[in-house]
Structure formats: structure tokens, C-alpha cells
Amino acid sequence: MAAHLTDEIRALVGQTGPRLTAAHPLGPDELRRFTQAVMDDDPIHWDADAGARYGGVVAPLLYPVNALRRPPGSADPLDRLHGDPDWDGTDLGSGLGGLPPVRVPGLPRVLNGGVEAEFHQMARVGDVISAQARYLDISERAGKSGPMVILTVETTYTNQDDAVLVRARSTVIMR
Amino acid sequence: MTETQRARATSSPRCLQDVAVGDAITPLVRGPMTPSHLMRWSAAIENWHRIHYDEPFATEHDGLPGLLVNGSWKQHVLTQMMREWLAPDGWLVRIQFSFRRMDLVGDTLTAWGTVTETQERDGLGFVTCEIGIENPRGENSTPGTATGVLPLRGGRPVPYPYPAG
Numbered sequence: 001m002a003a004h005l006t007d008e009i010r011a012l013v014g015q016t017g018p019r020l021t022a023a024h025p026l027g028p029d030e031l032r033r034f035t036q037a038v039m040d041d042d043p044i045h046w047d048a049d050a051g052a053r054y055g056g057v058v059a060p061l062l063y064p065v066n067a068l069r070r071p072p073g074s075a076d077p078l079d080r081l082h083g084d085p086d087w088d089g090t091d092l093g094s095g096l097g098g099l100p101p102v103r104v105p106g107l108p109r110v111l112n113g114g115v116e117a118e119f120h121q122m123a124r125v126g127d128v129i130s131a132q133a134r135y136l137d138i139s140e141r142a143g144k145s146g147p148m149v150i151l152t153v154e155t156t157y158t159n160q161d162d163a164v165l166v167r168a169r170s171t172v173i174m175r
Numbered sequence: 176m177t178e179t180q181r182a183r184a185t186s187s188p189r190c191l192q193d194v195a196v197g198d199a200i201t202p203l204v205r206g207p208m209t210p211s212h213l214m215r216w217s218a219a220i221e222n223w224h225r226i227h228y229d230e231p232f233a234t235e236h237d238g239l240p241g242l243l244v245n246g247s248w249k250q251h252v253l254t255q256m257m258r259e260w261l262a263p264d265g266w267l268v269r270i271q272f273s274f275r276r277m278d279l280v281g282d283t284l285t286a287w288g289t290v291t292e293t294q295e296r297d298g299l300g301f302v303t304c305e306i307g308i309e310n311p312r313g314e315n316s317t318p319g320t321a322t323g324v325l326p327l328r329g330g331r332p333v334p335y336p337y338p339a340g
Contacts, residue, residue, distance in 0.1 A: 037219035038251040039205060042259065043177045050177050053263065053335060061267060062254045066220045066247070077223055086236065089223035112246045114273035114319070117254075119266070121336035164339065171273070 004104045004149050005140050016134040017098040023071035025126045031059055034066070051124075058122035064157035064166045065117075067129040068097070096172070097133030097155050104149050104174050113150065113171030120164045128160040136169060148175040180263065189264050190328040191293060191300020200288030200304060203256045207283050208244050216248045244278035249286075249317050253306055256286045257321045261302075265325040266333050270306070272319025278310045285309045288321065299333060300325045 028046065035045045040060050044051035051058045070077070080087050090110060123129055137152040151172040157165045176184065186201045188194045214228045225232040226243050233239045250272065257267045278284055285308065292303040302323045307315040324333050 034219050037216045038248060038255070040251070040255050041179070042183075042255075042262075043179055047177065050180060060251055060255060061258050062251050065250075069221050077221075088232070088237070089225040089229075112274055114271070115250055116269070116271035118269050118339075119337065120339060163336065167339075 004107060004147055005138065009102055009104070009138060009149075012100060012102065012135045013138050014135065015099065017096070017100075017132060019130055019132045020068050020098055021130040022067050022069070022128055025128050026059060026063075026067065026123055028057065028125050031057070031063075031125060034063065035060060054122050055124055057125040059124075061119050061122055062117060062166065062168075063123050064129050064131070065115075065155070065168055067123065067157070068131050096151075096153055097131055099133050099135060099153065102138065102149070102151055102174070107147070107149055107174040109175050111173040111175070113173040115168055115170050117166055117168040119166055121159075123157075123159065123165055127165075129165070130158050130160075131155050132158075143175060146175060148173050150174075176263065183259055184263055187260050187262060187265075188302075188325055190330070191295065191302070191325045192328045194290055194293055194300070194302050194325070196290050196293060198290040200256060200260045200290070200306070202288075203252055203259075203286040205252060205284050205286070207281055208278070210242060210280055213242055213244065213248075213280065216245055220247060222247060240277070240279060242280040244280070244282065244284070246274040246317075249274070249278065249284075249308055252284070252286045253308065253317065253319065253321075256288060257304070257306065257323060260288070261323040261325065264333065265302075265323050266335065266337050268301070268322045268324050268337065270319065270321040272306065272317050274317055276310070276314040276316035278308065278316045282310045284316075291320075295327060298327060298331050300327050300330075 048056045133155040136154045139150050141148050154169045156167050217227050288304040288306040291305050294301045304321045306319050306321050308317040
């Protein structure tokens with residue numbers, strides 16, 4: 001049954017990626033754009049008095065999972081469209097927190113299977129968020145539409161004081 | 176507390192004794208979702224997957240019925256619903272969900288939850304819920320579970336930051 005899982009891929013289980021740190025502290029304008037995009041109008045996201053229980057202006061609980069974006073000076077990801085007009089716009093390598101990508105011949109589709117997250121505190125404006133990911137599990141299953149490889153990646157998000165904000169386990173399905 | 180928060184707090188339990196199995200979580204209704212909403216979300220998080228904003232690519236290249244609402248967006252809606260229901264005295268400890276069905280441009284989506292279990296532990300009150308997102312086709316696109324913690328009536332406050340373990 002384990003037709004797609006090579007020893008090389010299995011050896012990735014337990015492997016930890018680099019500790020990635022956001023290029024700049026969380027800013028109020030970035031937070032406003034984010035909260036409007038996610039349609040969260042709670043004043044704790046812009047009013048320090050409203051967010052007093054949490055130590056000031058805070059981001060939505062799951063914000064850290066979207067906090068690690070391309071740093072200044074990064075290559076333009078959309079340049080790829082010029083040479084590859086059928087490219088779907090995804091980049092698995094950057095989506096898994098710097099972990100070595102899993103490439104499985106014959107399973108070209110990559111789907112976001114789901115998330116499990118534990119919350120400890122909310123990111124505050126001014127926080128510098130870091131993330132470190134590891135492969136918790138890699139398995140193969142027979143799905144309705146054929147074989148699937150399922151990656152479980154656990155990522156720990158911390159602030160500049162090394163306090164854990166969120167621990168998230170993402171399931172990525174390749175089929 | 177602001178007026179907005181006061182209004183929210185009136186629909187939220189203040190302690191475990193305010194909650195019973197079968198209670199509904201205050202739902203969040205979002206939509207109808209337009210290409211503008213999806214484009215704004217994709218830009219906010221710089222996710223350039225074209226099935227969320229490039230309709231010819233989504234339908235002709237990938238054979239989808241339309242632009243897809245991002246799972247990365249839906250996860251925040253479920254989390255926000257639980258956090259708001261537990262605020263101002265509680266805390267969302269854990270959430271889990273799977274992306275099982277497609278939600279499409281044009282859909283109005285309802286994030287919902289139901290209390291399935293309550294439990295006292297360590298002087299705090301834990302509430303487990305079944306959660307999901309319902310679309311106009313009657314599908315639960317994003318089934319999952321969540322666990323929140325509330326004070327007991329007259330008991331200690333929920334600690335913040337909320338400790339691990």
C-alpha cells in the first residue's frame with residue numbers, strides 16, 4: 001500500500017525546520033487590513049482599552065499562522081507566471097514553514113486538509129512573531145479518488161519573549 | 176468595555192453555570208461572498224492560489240464550479256465565532272476542523288456551533304462544542320470541534336496567558 005512513501009520521505013518525520021521570524025513587528029495598519037479582510041470588527045483589534053485584558057491592541061487568535069510573509073527584497077512570486085502560464089499560484093515549499101518539501105510523483109494536487117490549534121495568548125501590536133515547524137507525521141491512505149499522502153505539520157508560533165502564542169497542526173493532503 | 180463588546184457579552188456565557196449541553200453558539204453569518212472579498216483576503220495574506228480570484232483559471236483550467244472561498248479565511252471565521260462567544264471572561268483553548276466541501280463565490284456562509292459537553296476541572300469550566308460552516312447547499316463544509324474554558328460561578332478567573340498542558 002505504501003507505494004508513494006519512499007524511505008527518503010519517511011525520514012522527514014520528526015524533522016524540524018528553521019526558526020523563521022517576521023521581518024518587522026506587527027503594525028496597526030497591517031492589522032487593520034487583516035481584520036477587515038477576515039471581517040472581525042471587535043475593537044480589541046484597534047482600541048487598547050478594549051483589549052486591556054490581553055495587554056493592549058491584539059490580533060485575531062489565529063493571526064500568527066499568517067504572520068510570516070515574504071521579507072523585503074524577496075523575489076516576486078508572480079514572475080513565475082511569465083514562463084509558466086498554467087502555474088496555479090501555489091508554492092508548497094514556502095507554505096510549510098521552511099521544511100524540506102515533500103514531492104510525490106503522480107500526486108500533483110495539494111489540498112489544505114484542516115487545522116488543529118491550541119491558543120495561549122494573542123499577538124499584540126509591536127510583537128515580532130516567529131514560527132518553527134516540524135513534520136509530525138507522514139502517511140499514505142487510499143482515498144475515494146485514489147491514493148493520498150497526508151502530511152501533518154506542527155508549527156509553534158512565539159513572540160519576541162519566546163512565549164508561545166499558538167501551536168497549530170496542519171494537515172496537507174497530496175493526491 | 177465598549178458598547179460593541181457589551182452587546183456581544185450579553186449573548187455570551189459569563190460562567191460554566193450559564194451553559195447547558197445543546198446550547199447554540201452565537202453564529203456568525205458572512206456573505207454573500209464576492210470576488211472582491213476573496214481578492215482582499217488573498218492579498219492580505221499574499222496567497223496567490225488562482226482558484227480564489229482568477230475565475231477562468233478556476234473553472235476552465237481546474238474544472239471547478241466557481242471561485243473557492245479560502246480555507247485559510249474560513250478558519251478565522253470559526254475561531255472568531257468561538258472567541259467572541261467565550262469573551263469577555265473565557266478563552267478558546269483548542270479548535271479543530273477539516274476542509275471537506277467547497278464554498279463558492281455567491282455563497283452566504285453561517286459559522287455555527289453547539290455545546291456537546293461541559294466539565295469542571297481544576298476550578299475552571301470546560302465547554303466542548305461541535306462546530307461547522309453551513310453553505311447554501313446545506314453542506315457542512317468545515318466540520319470540527321472546539322474546547323473553551325470559562326470561570327465557575329464565583330470561582331477564579333481564567334488565567335491569561337492561558338498555560339500549556
